Amino acid sequence: MTLYQYLALATLVFCIGLFGVLTRRNAVAVLIAIELMFNSVNLLLVAFTRYISPDGLVGQLFAVFIIVIAAAETTVGMAIVLLVYRGFRGIQVDRIGFLKW
Amino acid sequence: MTGESLAFYGLAFMLVGASILAVSVRNVFHAAMYLILALFAVAGYFVLLNAEFLAAVQVLIYVGAVAVLVIFAVMLTTRLTDARVRAHNEQVGAGLVVAVAMFLAIVMAMWSTSWPISDAAPAVDNVRTLGRMLMTRFVLPFEIASVLLLAAMIGAIVIAAKETGPPQSEEST
Amino acid sequence: MELAPVVDLVRDAVTGFLQSLGLPAFVIDMVLALISASLIAGFMAVLALAFVWVERKVSAHIQNRLGPMRVGWHGVLQTLADALKLLQKEDIRPAAADRWIWWWAPAVSFIAVFAAFIAVPFGEGLVVRDFNIGVIYIVAITTFGVISMLMAGWGSNNKYSLLGGFRSAAQVVSYEVPMILAILSVVMVAGSLSMMSIVQAQEGTMLGFIPNWFIFRHFPFGLIAFIVFMIAGTAETNRTPFDLPEAESELVAGFATEYSGMKYAMFYLAEYSAMYVMAAMGTVLFLGGWHGPFLPSWLWFAAKTVLLVCVLIWFRWTFPRLRVDQLMELSWKFLIPVAFINLLAVGLWSVL
Amino acid sequence: MDISSYSAVPIFLGFGVLFVAFNYFLNSLVTRNVAEPQKYDSYECGEVPEGSAQIQYNVRYFIFALIFVLFDVEVIFIIPWAVVYKDLGMFAFVEMVLFLLILILGLVYAWRKGVLHWFTRPVEH
Numbered sequence: 001m002t003l004y005q006y007l008a009l010a011t012l013v014f015c016i017g018l019f020g021v022l023t024r025r026n027a028v029a030v031l032i033a034i035e036l037m038f039n040s041v042n043l044l045l046v047a048f049t050r051y052i053s054p055d056g057l058v059g060q061l062f063a064v065f066i067i068v069i070a071a072a073e074t075t076v077g078m079a080i081v082l083l084v085y086r087g088f089r090g091i092q093v094d095r096i097g098f099l100k101w
Numbered sequence: 102m103t104g105e106s107l108a109f110y111g112l113a114f115m116l117v118g119a120s121i122l123a124v125s126v127r128n129v130f131h132a133a134m135y136l137i138l139a140l141f142a143v144a145g146y147f148v149l150l151n152a153e154f155l156a157a158v159q160v161l162i163y164v165g166a167v168a169v170l171v172i173f174a175v176m177l178t179t180r181l182t183d184a185r186v187r188a189h190n191e192q193v194g195a196g197l198v199v200a201v202a203m204f205l206a207i208v209m210a211m212w213s214t215s216w217p218i219s220d221a222a223p224a225v226d227n228v229r230t231l232g233r234m235l236m237t238r239f240v241l242p243f244e245i246a247s248v249l250l251l252a253a254m255i256g257a258i259v260i261a262a263k264e265t266g267p268p269q270s271e272e273s274t
Numbered sequence: 275m276e277l278a279p280v281v282d283l284v285r286d287a288v289t290g291f292l293q294s295l296g297l298p299a300f301v302i303d304m305v306l307a308l309i310s311a312s313l314i315a316g317f318m319a320v321l322a323l324a325f326v327w328v329e330r331k332v333s334a335h336i337q338n339r340l341g342p343m344r345v346g347w348h349g350v351l352q353t354l355a356d357a358l359k360l361l362q363k364e365d366i367r368p369a370a371a372d373r374w375i376w377w378w379a380p381a382v383s384f385i386a387v388f389a390a391f392i393a394v395p396f397g398e399g400l401v402v403r404d405f406n407i408g409v410i411y412i413v414a415i416t417t418f419g420v421i422s423m424l425m426a427g428w429g430s431n432n433k434y435s436l437l438g439g440f441r442s443a444a445q446v447v448s449y450e451v452p453m454i455l456a457i458l459s460v461v462m463v464a465g466s467l468s469m470m471s472i473v474q475a476q477e478g479t480m481l482g483f484i485p486n487w488f489i490f491r492h493f494p495f496g497l498i499a500f501i502v503f504m505i506a507g508t509a510e511t512n513r514t515p516f517d518l519p520e521a522e523s524e525l526v527a528g529f530a531t532e533y534s535g536m537k538y539a540m541f542y543l544a545e546y547s548a549m550y551v552m553a554a555m556g557t558v559l560f561l562g563g564w565h566g567p568f569l570p571s572w573l574w575f576a577a578k579t580v581l582l583v584c585v586l587i588w589f590r591w592t593f594p595r596l597r598v599d600q601l602m603e604l605s606w607k608f609l610i611p612v613a614f615i616n617l618l619a620v621g622l623w624s625v626l
Numbered sequence: 627m628d629i630s631s632y633s634a635v636p637i638f639l640g641f642g643v644l645f646v647a648f649n650y651f652l653n654s655l656v657t658r659n660v661a662e663p664q665k666y667d668s669y670e671c672g673e674v675p676e677g678s679a680q681i682q683y684n685v686r687y688f689i690f691a692l693i694f695v696l697f698d699v700e701v702i703f704i705i706p707w708a709v710v711y712k713d714l715g716m717f718a719f720v721e722m723v724l725f726l727l728i729l730i731l732g733l734v735y736a737w738r739k740g741v742l743h744w745f746t747r748p749v750e751h
Contacts, residue, residue: 300630300633303630303633304633304637307633307634307637307638308637308641310634311634311637311638311641311642312641314638315641315642315645361652361653361656362653362656362657363653363657364657364658364659364660365650365653365654365657365659366665368667369667370667380646381642381643381646381647384642384645384646385639385642385643385646388638388641388642388645389635389638389639389642391638392634392635392638402634403631403632403634404631405631405632410705440687441687443687444687444690444691447690447691447694448690448694450694450698451694451697451698451701454698454701454705455701455704458701458704458705458708459708461705461708461709462708462709462711462712463712465709465710465711465712465713466709467705467709535653535657536649536650536652536653537650539649540646540649599743602690602742603742603743606690606693606733606736606737606742607737607742610697610733611730611733614726614730617704617708617726618719618722618723618726621711621719621722622719624711624712625715625716625719
């Protein structure tokens with residue numbers, strides 16, 4: 001399995017996540033799509049570690065840090081979604097615009 | 102060898118299929134289920150790429166904690182009227198074009214560069230090397246990560262524990 | 275009489291036979307894995323039947339009654355009769371249920387425990403695959419049990435199961451942190467995650483007669499880690515005093531309210547097998563796996579695991595059920611601080 | 627133990643699915659379904675079920691899930707440290723003490739904020 005196949009696969013999953021972020025209306029579904037993008041980046045990093053520097057595992061360590069930060073980001077994101085839901089009784093992303101005025 | 106290519110294409114089908122469904126299916130709980138399937142496929146890839154500690158971390162954190170959080174959020178924020186609400190906004194066409202364009206651009210860029218592929222043998226016991234690296238070379242990011250986790254915890258608690266609006270009707274449960 | 279050479283003999287015979295058929299290497303690998311999978315599935319089924327019987331007899335004698343006596347000698351075939359009864363029960367799917375999630379929830383809970391059996395040893399050299407991330411592989415795979423509880427709760431679209439699913443997920447989730455911390459205080463001394471090398475690290479004796487098990491090493495801290503592990507393990511497998519989600523008095527059957535027949539039996543099978551996996555992990559981590567004087571290794575391992583299972587059963591019939599807030603506070607306000615301090619203490623001990 | 631030893635995991639997962647499907651098939655073979663409308667209502671201890679089950683539940687479960695994610699992530703950092711702890715000297719211990727102190731601060735904050743308490747509303751400071 002050459003590196004190029006992993007590159008194509010990771011980019012495909014990244015673009016599927018991007019499509020999800022752009023088109024979903026439910027805030028939780030947008031966060032799910034963001035999770036997909038994080039995972040595609042992790043996949044790419046581990047593929048690079050495996051094919052380019054198998055002994056120095058810097059890529060894998062980077063992926064661990066990305067997992068940690070993605071988990072923290074999702075936690076805060078979910079807390080915000082909950083606060084918006086409680087105040088606004090709905091989490092349709094395109095209808096939550098009360099910061100505008 | 103055919104074992105690895107069989108595993109690669111099997112996991113590819115599972116990952117791409119699960120992520121397409123996670124993004125397109127209307128019911129958000131089903132989307133969370135497909136997300137878990139996609140996360141498990143990525144953990145399978147980590148094993149294929151000799152990163153077994155990362156595969157265990159991926160399953161432990163993403164499937165064990167983040168997916169549970171997503172499901173809790175879905176349970177708390179789904180209302181009966183959501184069934185008739187449109188799941189996708191009106192820019193589906195534009196989103197598709199942007200995603201495909203992004204995919205082509207990145208893949209062309211990646212495939213045109215020549216990567217310095219090295220055929221050194223992959224490290225066998227990567228937990229030990231990761232631990233040693235984490236403790237010696239990457240101590241600063243390690244400590245900063247703990248500060249970041251502390252900030253995320255305080256932030257999440259301040260946001261989530263704030264009781265605004267009328268007291269919840271289900272205070273009894 | 276060790277079992278490991280027998281197993282190796284059988285394995286070489288099978289590989290020899292398959293090679294004669296000219297199959298490629300990885301197909302032989304798969305066939306061997308399939309054979310071990312079917313053996314383990316059979317073992318799990320028999321195990322669950324045996325443990326249900328042991329539980330009913332032990333609980334009976336604790337409450338000084340006799341327990342099942344009629345079906346077979348001392349009710350041995352009672353659980354088999356129950357299993358057959360469950361088999362022929364009609365499988366009712368509530369109309370309001372979410373078809374696929376409701377269908378998959380018991381399957382996921384069974385598969386989570388079944389896949390954990392890969393890394394669980396049964397004796398010296400008797401393990402399906404010894405991963406070098408053995409311990410966290412088991413913990414990681416069993417977190418799918420939490421997902422199956424939430425699926426069962428949400429899929430059956432019933433107030434009781436939704437609340438039961440919420441509560442058992444929140445409980446299992448909050449007891450996972452102290453469990454991993456207790457495991458890590460052992461891994462720190464053993465220096466590896468693979469189950470085999472953890473058991474090897476407990477070889478020999480210290481001070482003459484005390485066996486070198488982790489429960490005795492670094493005297494107070496090994497014991498504290500064992501106690502934290504047992505409490506967290508009981509909560510992980512949703513057993514009393516932590517089985518509030520399935521408390522008969524409160525939530526009918528918790529997340530399994532809308533299940534009947536074979537699907538309910540699947541949850542039951544998953545719970546008892548998870549209890550065995552938890553007891554086997556306790557044996558490997560704290561009670562020296564298969565180390566012991568005269569008896570063969572697999573007998574020692576089986577004896578210690580059954581002992582831990584009986585302790586879990588004994589817990590069930592002596593402790594009262596905890597309230598929800600006591601249950602959560604016990605983990606966050608007591609177990610986690612104790613596990614942290616214990617981790618640092620073991621660290622300090624091996625540095626000084 | 628190279629990666630080919632992990633080939634057992636998908637085989638066990640597949641076998642598990644087959645085993646469960648076989649049991650369900652066995653069950654459907656033996657039973658006969660008597661269609662009875664009341665049978666398919668959701669179970670409310672015998673009363674007629676009213677209202678949908680998806681009413682919102684209190685936010686307490688959610689806060690515990692939040693704190694759990696952050697503590698689970700922190701435990702992930704401790705695993706590689708625990709594995710190599712024997713070979714590293716005193717400095718690894720000091721690093722980990724610093725790491726844990728910062729995070730125990732988070733636990734103390736959650737404790738003082740009353741978020742860990744189950745029933746009462748979080749006390750506002």
